[in-house]
Amino acid sequence: AQSVTQLGSHVSVSEGALVLLRCNYSSSVPPYLFWYVQYPNQGLQLLLKYTSAATLVKGINGFEAEFKKSETSFHLTKPSAHMSDAAEYFCAVSDPGTYKYIFGTGTRLKVLA
Amino acid sequence: NAGVTQTPKFQVLKTGQSMTLQCAQDMNHEYMSWYRQDPGMGLRLIHYSVGAGITDQGEVPNGYNVSRSTTEDFPLRLLSAAPSQTSVYFCASSTQGTLSYNEQFFGPGTRLTVL
Secondary structure, three states: OOOOEEOOOEEEEEOOOOOEEEEEEOOOOOEEEEEEEOOHHHHHHHEEOOOOOOOOOOOOOOOEEEEEEHOOEEEEOOOOOOHHEEEEEEEEEEOOOEEEEEOOOEEEEEEEE | OOEEEEEEEEEEEEOOOOOOEEEEOOOOOOOEEEEEEEEEEEEEEEEEEEEEEEOOOOOOOOOEEEEOOOEEEEEEEEOOOHHOOOOOEEEEOOOOOOOOOOOEEEEEOEEEEEE
């Protein structure tokens, strides 16, 4: 069965510092991987997705993620944090053939001035 | 386009009461789903539908019913509310596709408290 693990339920970075949010997946078949962001009191919106076309995926708001099969990882990065990046971030994997998405437990990002 | 809409935004129920959470989308998406979000547990799939007349259970279906009579609407029914169902509920939709790589579009959520 597919699963994702997000390391660190809370991450704090200073404004302008590198953002690194970790996601590891477990899958017996090539996965489709996603990062979603949730701003306070809102629904989730897609940041980026990996569908095997390229291992480095660029998303909105300057975020990117790299698919590393050898490490079963799909970590999310942004070179320079902005106050507006404060939100909760979810990694997700889709289960091909069943249309089920499995979400990680989320990482809440805090950006310090 | 309004996207995915959910009503109500907030609801307080007493144990044993029933209610229906409404979800509608205007994007002609085949796939719709319901999740609950609890602190530290991420989003867990309750039920989903791959088209009108077709529904299936997700990870945590007990205590919830769904039906899909139209492409646009996917209501979630709580049969007899319990405090354990206190949560934030999200509805999502996407084009079905064949490779499961399609983006899901989420509604704004319904915050439910069961006393």
